[in-house]
Amino acid sequence: MESLRSKPSKLRSETEIFNEVESKAIDLFAKASGLDVKTVLNIVKKRSEQQDKQGLDYDLAFPCFQLATKKKLDAKTLAVQIAKKINNEIKNSKELSRMFSKLEAVNGYVNFYYNWNWLASIVLKSLQKEFALKPSKDLLYIVEFSSPNTNKPLHIGHVRNDCIGESIARIIKHQGFKVLKFNLINDRGIHICKAMLAYKLFGNNQTPEKANKKPDKFVGDFYVLFNKKAKQNPMLEQEAAKLLQLWESNHEETIKLWKKLREWSLQGLFQTYKDYNVSFDVIEFESEIYSKGKQLVLEGLEKGLFFKDDQGAIVVEFENLPRKVLLRSDGTSIYITQDLGLAVYRKQKYNFDYMIYVVASEQNLHFKQLFAILKKLGFEWADRLKHLSYGMVLLEHGKMKSREGQVIEADEFLQQMQHLTFKELKKRCQSINDEKAMLEKAKAIALAAIKFFMLKHAPRKDFVFKPEQSITFEGETGPYVQYTIARINSLLKKAESQGVTMPKQFLFKNFNDKELSIVKNLYSFNFVIEQAFKELDPSKVCKHLIKICQDFNSFYQTIPILKDVNNREKRLAIAKAVRTALSYGLYLLNIPVLEEM
């Protein structure tokens, strides 16, 4: 390893420097404790977000308990001994003294403290303009999400799905990978025919324009109407089944009707996507791909991987999963047949390296079976398929029932939130000169509130959605992050108007605790994003943004920035770096950034 002085520090990257400091600490501990580096790497604890309020502000901690037990010593005593050795070495080396500010033994741990007076400027400098992307790697990820039906509008369950899908795609991109966002639209099947039938019987050739309804809502209302009517007249269920047969046999009039409703539905759905700023690279329609996979199943049957049961259906059995029918006895395909075919088709067409399905946890078993079947068929890449399973969005009375119209629709929800935000804006701002701009702003804030709420829970968790209580603007919320950025903007504007400029040499000193806490969290943001990627969990990003905001706001409110002439450049550099990190964080969550609030 090259010594620090062999190259001037400004030519080396932030990562290189930190890596060197870290590995130096590990070497030092290994040498002093007599453990090998591999063991030390296993026990070392890195600074985590939770510790700083506990007065534990170490950067690296080495617990000595295991070694103490082995040596039949008291861990506290051992830690003190080891710390003493290392301290001596640091004292005698200029290079080490530059890296570490403190080293102490506490409660059986040896804690290393980095010399942040040196490192902080490095972190701040790298964040003055923009958040650095990781070098690009030639790996393709497919992220499939949303997957709406064309018989009803999107509801808040879809909103959660879209938020997760859109955000995880961005988080993956940040790692340097290529990403394609897929939307598989369910535009066929009995439920679609139900809406069609209701329109046929009770629609009177109405159109969304004439009815003055958003077109997907217009279609969705017929679906609800069908279910209402079918309760009184069960014959309608059979009629719908007949309609499905007609559709499958390409019956001209039926196809015409289907196309009409489908078009309306799609128009409406994509308007909603636009409102939520959700977009896709590839749109697929089930009507075009639903028969894929049959061949695959037949091949599997031939190879003896599947078998025909006594009723003639093709079935697969697993060691530790329930059996699954793959092809009906009449030879028609079902959901899993389609998914099998689609996975293979996508692999052939796009040659992805990884594919992620963002689908609710109800389908956990389905995806386990799907992946296992692909593996049985000999597709090794099945190991690189992942189901990003997320919990349900429940209402206070329980599950949403779209059949009965018991849902919170995405459009209505956003509208209400925007309305609420608009009222709030009016309260806070006396001069309403531009109502249109204010409505835009209200929408941006409403979106922040909604999306942040949807993303701040770990995906695996169910949550009960209570409109008034769930979406707020204070505390751990999207608007709080937006507000922090807006505050910084205004601060920087003022600094500019006062003619404060940044020094050419980016070397600041004498950081106080609040300043350092911010810098450390800025530094660890990249690791947090990496963790969010590994765990497919955007909530990690949310939590970290909140932490940065809390630190910054506490700093902002208790420490003068512009007035303290000796420190203001440093503090403005911190503010700027925070803005860079927060803005990028909001980008990762697909939340709009506001210049001012």
Added chain:
RNA sequence: GGACCCGUAGCCUAGCCUGGACAAGGCGGCAGGCUUCUAACCUGCAGAUCCGGGGUUCGAAUCCCCGCGGGUCCGCCA
């Protein structure tokens, strides 16, 4: 009946995969703070049998086992 997920202050959550130092944050409550860089903010206080019981370990919210409570799934539906 079987499989998977969840159970952490009045409420909502993080931490659990990879065991470690007094269990972290928000809401709500209480007490404060705007002639000073945006109060959608900040400061302080109160509030926890980490569902229960065993086990493993120097050490368990975290790992293992047995329970309890809640959810989801176990269709020739999608």
